[in-house]
Amino acid sequence: MRVLDTRALNRATLARQLLLDRADVPVLDAVAHLGGLQAQEPQEPFVGLWSRLRAFDPGVLSDLLTGRRVVRTHLMRRTVHLVTAEDALAWRARHDTMLRQRVLGTYRRELDGTDLDELATAGRAVMADGEPRSMAELTRALAPRWPTPGPRALGEMLIAALIPMAQLPPRGLWRTKAGVRNVPLSAWLGREVDPPAPKGCDPVGEALVRRYLAAFGPAASADLRAWCGLAGLPAAVAALREELVCFRDERGRELLDLPDAPRPDPDTPAPVRFLPAFDNAVLGYHDRGRIIDDAYRGLSVTGARVVLVDGRVAATWTLKADTVIVTPLRHLPRGDRTAVAEQGQALASFLSDNAGDRVQISEVTR
Incomplete structure (x- = not known):
């Protein structure tokens, strides 16, 4: 099996991440190709795209946000990501269990004894009028019924895990400072989140594997898990084995990749690039x-x-x-x-x- 050294992997990463040559592609296509951009710091995605796209116009990304073509939402690793509307709707249900587990990992003591399904139903009832709300406004409405967990634990569970939410503009617009105002993702985008696949079938998981490798490969299964936070993808990887190619790194780890994805010559010159905070080119790997x-x-x-x-x-x-x-x-x-x-x-x-x-x-x- 061919061994790829660190420099070969570096050049492959730069090529997949649009950092070897600035790409001449539409902003929406770039966001989709990258599998979204981590965005808890609202202005950082603009720097990430400036470093990747030729003649990037930040107003285009703002227009995509206000036009509901891209959204800010909790997704991979329970962090706020800027993703296309299509990906948000297609991927969210596959992340539900992970999101609950990660919030519980932080607030297990506070939420002990809380019926999460009941809490989710009550939260959806509050948000049913379609009015944007801050976390504080949502938790105030529910605190009389659930006084014990405290507003932070209650709000994080509701907004990051139980109810698929979009963070509305003007937060995330170019050179704009604004607080977080949440609305259910389905209300903002005009259709429901795609339902979970039947047991034993994982088309979303398989799509995530392909999309990850297109933007980050060659990579190990542990790298894939570090990017998305999902532990249950071995079956998806196994289902795709016949269409993937395999390499090893210098430590002997198996690396998976799409057969026709770019793997540039390790001696390819790499230009200077400035990356924003929490860029997935760095965080997207174990x-x-x-x-x-x-x-x-x-x-x-x-x-x-x-x-x-x-x-x-x-x-x-x-x-x-x-x-x-x-x-x-x-x-x-x-x-x-x-x-x-x-x-x-x-x-x-x-x-x-x-x-x-x-x-x-x-x-x-x-």
């Missing part, structure tokens, strides 16, 4: 060594924005006023510093629309 060194792995879960140099995390970045401030994690040769400065300048212009020199590269801190 083994993140293909893109970030173990010494810096913690950055991927703290919300640090990172810079890729030669395809690997080499710096972090922040925005202060109109200036992009880059903090290298290691020494950057002159050519790399120049490329980082050029991309940082372009990012600063995208984020602020003001003229002037707005990129600053500090000294190595580690």
Whole structure:
């Protein structure tokens, strides 16, 4: 079985994630190809798409949100994702059990003894008028009946797990600050969430495997699980075995892939790319060594924005006023510093629309 080294996996990841060459595709198609973008920080998906798409217009993504073509909703790993409306409706039921389990993992003591089906019915009754509500408004309506769990546990269970919800604009629109207002996904999109498949059949699971490999492969089953949070996909992987190709990484793990997916030459040059907080190019794997060194792995879960140099995390970045401030994690040769400065300048212009020199590269801190 062919072994793919770390550099080969890195270049495959960059190609699948549209980070090797900026893609000339519609914004909606990019969101679909990527399987959504993690979006608990509302402005971060704009940076993620700017780094991936040629001539990205942030107003297009805002229009897709207000036009109900993409939605913000709790999905993979119980995190807020920006996904296409079609994917939200098709995938949500397959994630229901995982979402409940993850909320219970945090609030098991508070929710002990709570009949979750009864709570879901009551929550849907409150939301049946179609009016958007904050978590606080929803929990206030139900607190007299369920005083013990407390508003946080009650709200997280209702909004992240029991009732498929959409977070409505203006939250998530370009350069807009707004609180979370929730409405049932079915009310916002005009049709019900797709029902679960009959027992013994998992078409959604199989679709998730294919979509994951298209955007993240080659990858191990553990990587797939790390991306979506679903533990019950071995049957879907087994059902697709005959149509997939297999490799191994340098640790001996089996890697699965679509036969015709791009696997570029490991020596393919990789341009500098600025990634937003919680980008799935980093978070979408159990083994993140293909893109970030173990010494810096913690950055991927703290919300640090990172810079890729030669395809690997080499710096972090922040925005202060109109200036992009880059903090290298290691020494950057002159050519790399120049490329980082050029991309940082372009990012600063995208984020602020003001003229002037707005990129600053500090000294190595580690």
